[in-house]
Amino acid sequence: MSACVPARTTDPSDSDRTRRTHRPHSPPPTPPRRFRIAGADVSASIAVFLIALPLSLGIALATGAPLQAGLVAAAVGGIVAGRLGGSPLQVSGPAAGLTVVTADLIHRYGWRTTCAITVLAGVVQLCLGCLRVARTALAVSPAIVHGMLAGIGVTIAVAQLHIVLGGTPHSAVLDNLRGLPSQLARVQPSAVSASALTLLLLFLWPRIPGRAGQLLHRIPAALVAVGGATVAASLAGLTLPRVDLPSWSSHALAGLPEGPVLGLVAAVLTTTLVCSVQSLLGAVAVDKLVAGRPDLLTTGRAARVGRSHLDRELLGQGAANIVSGTLGGLPVAGVAVRSSANVQAGAVSRNSTMLHGVLVVIAALLMVPVLEFIPLASLAALVMAVGIQMVSLHHIRTVTRHREVLVYAVTTLGVVLLGVLEGVTLGIAVAVGVALHRLTRTRITHDAREGVHHVHVRGQLTFLAVPRLSRALHLVPQGADAVVELDGSFMDHAAYESLHDWQKTHTAQGGTVELTGRRPGTRIAEPSDSADCRCRPWTAWRNHQCERPNTASAATAPGAPGEPGTALGPSAPRESSGRELARGISAFQRNTAPIVRGELARLAREGQQPSQLFLTCADSRLVTSMITSSGPGDLFVVRNVGNLVPLPGEESGDDSVAAAIEYAVDILKVRSITVCGHSGCGAMQALLNSEPGGAQTPLKRWLRHGLPSLERMADDSRPWARLAGRAPADAVEQLCLTNVVEQLEHLSAHDSVARALRAGALELHGMYFHVGEAQSYLLSGTGGDERFDHVEAATDLPV
Secondary structure, eight states: OOOOOOOOOOOHHHHHHHOOOOOTTSOOOOOOOOOOOOHHHHHHHHHHHHHHHHHHHHHHHHHTSOHHHHHHHHHHIIIIIHHHOSOTTOOEEOOGGGHHHHHHHHHHHOHHHHHHHHHHHHHHHHHHHHTTOGGGGGGSOHHHHHHHHHHHHHHHHHHHHHHHTTSOOOSSHHHHHHHHHHHHHTOOHHHHHHHHHHHHHHHHGGGOOHHHHHHHTTSOHHHHHHHHHHHHHHHHTOOOOBOOOOOGGGOOOOOOOOSOHHHHHHHHHHHHHHHHHHHHHHHHHHHHHHHTOHHHHHSTTHHHHOSOOHHHHHHHHHHHHHHHHHTTOOOOEEOHHHHHHHHHTTOOSTHHHHHHHHHHHHHHHHOHHHHTTSBHHHHHHHHHHHHHHTSOHHHHHHHHHTTOHHHHHHHHHHHHHTOHHHHHHHHHHHHHHHHHHHHHOOEEEEEEETTEEEEEEESOBOGGGHHHHHHHHTTSOTTOEEEEEEESSOBOHHHHHHHHHHHHHHHHTTOEEEEEESSTTOBOOOTTSOTTOOOOTTOOSSOOSSOOOOSTTTOOOSSSTTOOOOOOSTTOOHHHHHHHHHHHHHHIIIIIHHHHHHHHHHHHHHOOOOSEEEEEEOOTTOOHHHHHTOOTTTEEEEEETTOOOOOTTSTTOOHHHHHHHHIIIIISOOSEEEEEEETTOHHHHHHHHOOSSSOOOHHHHHHGGGHHHHHHHHOTTSOOOEETTBOOSSHHHHHHHHHHHHHHHHHHTSHHHHHHHHTTOOEEEEEEEETTTTEEEEEOOOSSOOEEEEOOOOOOOOO
């Protein structure tokens, strides 16, 4: 058979366009660059600007700073941090997470000294960025970060509640809590009305249903809430405290810091810590959001966005804080709300962030009369809602699932009762204590079953657990068979020496010792093993990427008596394979069979009831249960060379595959059929390389069922099946993708499948598994657009 693979050529004019005439040995002339702003960046910047404007004023109000300071920080964060930062789509500005820190600094040192502290914090950030320590901040436990944000959120919400009720907040959280009863006794109805309307619009606006809702949702809820409350208060003639923006000529700039040196140093370090951690974690979150944007992954724009450069982001944040503090603005950090809005609005470069800063400057200069209509109660309600959202139930469930709720709770209470720096310090101390507790919490048990003594070690095996380990090991009688199962990921030198010495002594006394891991087939390396062993618990028993010890007890190649054998490995002699198979079966009987015996007994009683027929290649690297996370009774699997489905009712038909399909659809009533191809398929390679004529071997006769796939790929009138995010690596991969699509059409030609499809009782799916990348792709497009999309791992994105 012939393999005619059409070559996809490019337009000859394309190569001509790239040619440039220049003198020999000189670099080609650089074409003139023109500054362009994509339309997507313009629309995204407007969306972010409409969110940033009311939030900046609200955060400035919550800190007790001049309201203009919020606008300065928003403009500087957009322009300076947007231009110099390492996360192109992250939007920086005054952040709710800095509200408590800034309010405390203003209360202690005054506004001008707070601006100087902001400048010094920016200098420290520049130094940290130059030292390339940005990734160190990511070592902070997420429970500490979420606890810090939750504590700040509680503090913000309690303080702003006083303004919502028409009063004035105190500087301390406990004072605000104690003052709530008296504040409730003297509620101002006008302030409560404006605040209630703001919260109502903020809650209901994103929930407007239908097509009208899809159009209205383009307007940010924060802008609608504050704008609606402002218009309603003006029309109703309510007497309320409103935004008061003094003249820019009287705007206070940074002054020389005044106060105790140790206090100022602590203030600078606190501001640096909160700004840096929030910005770096925000940059990581933005990377995850960008990864979900197919347009940024499949077009040339991906090179402009790329992944965040954390050290450069720290430098950009430091420069922004220096400029913002010098100009009398609030501290600057990456803001999650604005950054997520920027990505979701379709931004493709850092131009959207910078343009949003320019829009803030224009608004601060030209929209002062409009901004002064906004009631302070409306801004307080908006910031209070932001503070409440910072106490995330999702984060609480996450830290509870990971058993770090104590760290979260201590950090939150510490921030609320003592302050941000004190709360974070307490959280770090508790996190270290929890880690040490887990490291030292080791459970060691001993039991005897069927004459074999089992010593089971659960947890990390350190020197602190050596006495208990020694007591358990000495319960094993001399000369007995012993299995030591280590259920942990760490063993220090003291524990290793103790275990190894006991093993040597017990073996010398006529006993046997087998050291295993938790999972079946896992073998703990002995001193005589190769130092390059890279086995993992799921490693197959035959294809280990290491060598077994070359000893008589390990394996001896066939030959004359007494001759040394060869080490077991991928090229081990056939006789050793039987021993490996027996050892694998033994491991199953010992470790896995007791776990699955109940489930298999149930399946034996009830019979198999699989939900899917999984038709894939016979390639040994394709482990269906592993790549689908399935277990006994889940899949009805058919495997053959090349995952082929011969057409029915013809001379070329194959009763084996057809019988399996009929049995799965008509008898087992499966609800879906998946055809799975894979990278590096030898059958597809043989199809491409085969020549017409020659002896018709069984393999050649079978591969004739793949000829339609080869013809489909050679048909220029049909578009090629493709992978999302990249082009196929070579013709073999292209044929593997095409073959999956073709075999799905062959499936539809079988009577049983056709009947089930017409009745709506069956679905067909295509899948491609890249072995080297361990990446799965699912066929999502049909009818001329056969596209295989990534199947991503499920992750929790930070808010």
